[in-house]
Amino acid sequence: MNDINEIQTIIILIIIIILIKHIELEELLIASYSIEQEEEDFNILPLNLLYSQHNKEINELKKLNKLISNYWFNEICLNMQAFEFKRHFRLTRSTFEWLCCEIIPLLRRNSNEPEVNRITNGFKITRNFPNVIGAINGSHIPIKAPHLFPVDYFNRKGFYSIVLQAVVDHKKKFLDICVGWPGSMHDSRILINSNLYNKFNNQVTTHLNNKYILGDGGYPNLSWLIVPYKDIGRGLTQEQTYFNRKHSQTRIKVEQAFGLLKGRW
Template sequence: MPEFIKLPEGDALREVLQGFQMRVRFPQCAGAIDGSHIPIIAPEENHVDYFNCKGWHSVLLQGVVDHQFCFTNIYTGWPGSVHDARVLRNSCVFAMAERGELFPPRQGKINGVQVPIMLLGDPAYPMRSRRVKGYTDTGNLTEQQRYFNERHSKARVTVECAFGRLKGRWRCLGKRLDVDISTVPTIISACCTVHNVCEKHGEAYEGPAQAILQDNRIAEGGAQDAAEPTRVREALTEFFLHPTLIHIRNFI
């Protein structure tokens, strides 16, 4: 697993940044992060903890995905009742980001605002300068904010597609895993590893039309967004609406 699932560095990081820039024109994006429920047979002990908001038992898989639907980081084993944000806070990705070690400190500038290399997440996750989410739609979004959300969604959908391809390839992850709960994380990790092998070698993929289990999430309440990540998102918002008029430099 360490050979095939690892956060990009050096030339690999530049390739991912360029990949998101070319495919969806989202600068400084090093990946998308999300969580997915893996169905399991109710364990004998603490089975209530594994009962998720959809009405079935599951284990959570948190994944970071690059522009080619490959996992660059996974974290799994938490019971299905746990919120995505709590799983994130206990993961190495969160710890590394808080220490400033997730990606190199190289930053681009948009109209004077420092824009770091970042991951894109959905509303379930807290806002950080290196983890940017879309604007909350309260019915009063501006044209610029709606357009930012569209661009953000196009880039972030890569992780949803990766989960769909993962479950389409390994059907055991789309139905209830009938194994001891202690073995579940190993099976999930093995499937993610071989998924990357398949993707990197161009293995043909033929999956079901609806391989992704849709997860309805309610974002946890928390503190207001810090000024720095808010400025980063606002700078990107302006850039997406007027890319030819915005001064942008120093991107990898």
């Protein structure tokens, strides 16, 4: 049975590696846990421990999560006997180390001009929307109620979650993700606190000048982020209504990508 569990875990992680080939990963933050939690709560994939080391956010809650994750990895995981490691994580230490070697080079994949042109041409061909480099949205990932700050993780839909913010291309491939913020946080706040926002606002992405990301009405309208026209009580013009329809038809790629991702499990 242990061998079967290990094979299942390896298959899942290999799928994740394939997905990451299309992701510029900025961070992945696991939900809040206390060090004193029961053993069953500690039974998380070691991949999450790897990602927790990659977290760059400065938010105090994230600092706390990172501190706890580092404690687990440095003080507990690295000191485990081989049989303990396999019992907790359903794979051997050597397999985990191999996966680390496979994943780490993929975490810092930068976009290049040919790739950008491929994406903008793809959106233009499929929906005749020019200069679009991606569609952005957030999705709630259900979790157990954490011991620390549980209210922060209770979302408006009525369950505990962390939020996955993602940008995808015209083929529903993930280009950028930011995950780990509490479920109660609004999409616009998550965006403003993400590295994606910092890159565009600090003009790090100069090769993306005059290119746009499409987002829904929950996001602010920015020079690089286009949202639909809002009806403020006077109604929309025919042109604005047409624009919103095309915008929605193009932006739906990110919703479809979330559906495909969740359908894997």
